Amino acid sequence: MGRWDILIKKEPNFLNSNPMTTPKKILLGILSLILVPVFYIVVSLLLTSITIDPTTDIEQPNKLIFLTTNGVHLDIVIPKNEIDTTLLSGLKLNSDDEYFSFGWGDENFYLNTPTWGDLTLSTAFEAMLLNSTTLMHVTRYKEKRANWVKVRVNTLELKKLNNYIHNTFRLDKFGMKIILKDKGYSSNDDFYKANGSYTCFNTCNTWVNTAFKQCGLKSCLWTPFDYGLINKYE
Numbered sequence: 001m002g003r004w005d006i007l008i009k010k011e012p013n014f015l016n017s018n019p020m021t022t023p024k025k026i027l028l029g030i031l032s033l034i035l036v037p038v039f040y041i042v043v044s045l046l047l048t049s050i051t052i053d054p055t056t057d058i059e060q061p062n063k064l065i066f067l068t069t070n071g072v073h074l075d076i077v078i079p080k081n082e083i084d085t086t087l088l089s090g091l092k093l094n095s096d097d098e099y100f101s102f103g104w105g106d107e108n109f110y111l112n113t114p115t116w117g118d119l120t121l122s123t124a125f126e127a128m129l130l131n132s133t134t135l136m137h138v139t140r141y142k143e144k145r146a147n148w149v150k151v152r153v154n155t156l157e158l159k160k161l162n163n164y165i166h167n168t169f170r171l172d173k174f175g176m177k178i179i180l181k182d183k184g185y186s187s188n189d190d191f192y193k194a195n196g197s198y199t200c201f202n203t204c205n206t207w208v209n210t211a212f213k214q215c216g217l218k219s220c221l222w223t224p225f226d227y228g229l230i231n232k233y234e
Contacts, residue, residue, distance in 0.1 A: 040200065048223040051232060055216030061152035065161070067208070067230055068101060068148050074205045074226040075103040075139070076165070077148055082158055087166040090177035091138060092190050099141040102165050104207040106198040107133045110191060111183060132198050135180070136169055139189040149233050153217065160215040168207070170195050200224065 066077035080088075080098050091100070153161070169177045170193040178193035196202065203224040212219040212229065220228040 044222075044224050047221045048225055048228040050221035052213055052219045052221055054218045057154060057156065057216065059154040059156060061154045061157070063153050063155070063158055065151050065153055065158070066099075066144075066148035067151060067233060068145065069226040069230060072226055073103060073105065074208045074229065075101040075137070076161070076208055076211065077101040077141075078158075078161070084159070084162045087162045090169075090179075092179060093140060096142050097140040097188075098143060101137075101139045101141070103137040103139075103204055104134060104168055104194055104196070105137065105204040107135045109198075110135050110137060111180075134194040134196050134198050136165075136192040136194045137189065138192065141188070149230055151217065151233050153215070157215045157217055161211060164211045164214055168194050168196065205229075 063082060064079070065082070068075050068077055077099050078101075080093075080100060083100060093100075172178050180191040180193070184190045196207075198204075201224075205224055205226050205228065206222065209219050209223050209229055218232055220232070223229070
């Protein structure tokens with residue numbers, strides 16, 4: 001058998017290979033890109049709708065804290081006189097500040113996306129799908145805002161909430177909060193280094209919901225959305 005006879009005999013294997021293999025792989029890849037986010041949203045909506053009832057306590061809720069949102073990102077607002085000295089220590093403040101809001105989130109997202117118009121696909125991808133460093137965002141207010149949602153708490157729940165927020169701050173070797181100088185959006189807010197990693201399963205709103213859950217307050221089973229808690233307290 002000559003060289004050309006061998007090549008001719010091998011040729012049918014090439015001709016009979018499945019030309020649809022690559023298109024099928026591409027189609028499966030596209031379907032995965034569509035179905036995974038859809039599955040995430042459906043599960044998120046389901047778990048957000050499930051309410052974890054507050055832990056029963058003899059002490060009546062006689063104090064007020066608040067929830068506030070920019071439409072996507074949820075923050076906890078606490079009156080200055082209800083913030084314990086441990087949490088208040090190391091925070092930038094003025095004598096006329098009366099309320100402090102606390103939020104937690106992705107460092108890159110916070111610093112490089114001051115408005116939603118600044119959001120890029122790469123920033124969103126990194127924040128949602130990659131473990132990333134985080135910051136605490138603290139905003140100071142001189143007076144209460146009308147759109148804040150009231151949440152009634154008792155002394156024990158408030159103490160647990162103070163501890164939860166304080167433990168989220170990353171501390172330096174001297175036990176002090178680490179502020180990022182001149183990184184706030186305005187003159188009344190600041191960023192501090194935080195503990196924890198941000199992912200699509202551990203979002204800024206998950207952080208708030210976990211705080212409420214650990215303090216024994218009404219919460220969602222799990223939620224990446226801001227409206228989950230807002231709707232339960234409005």
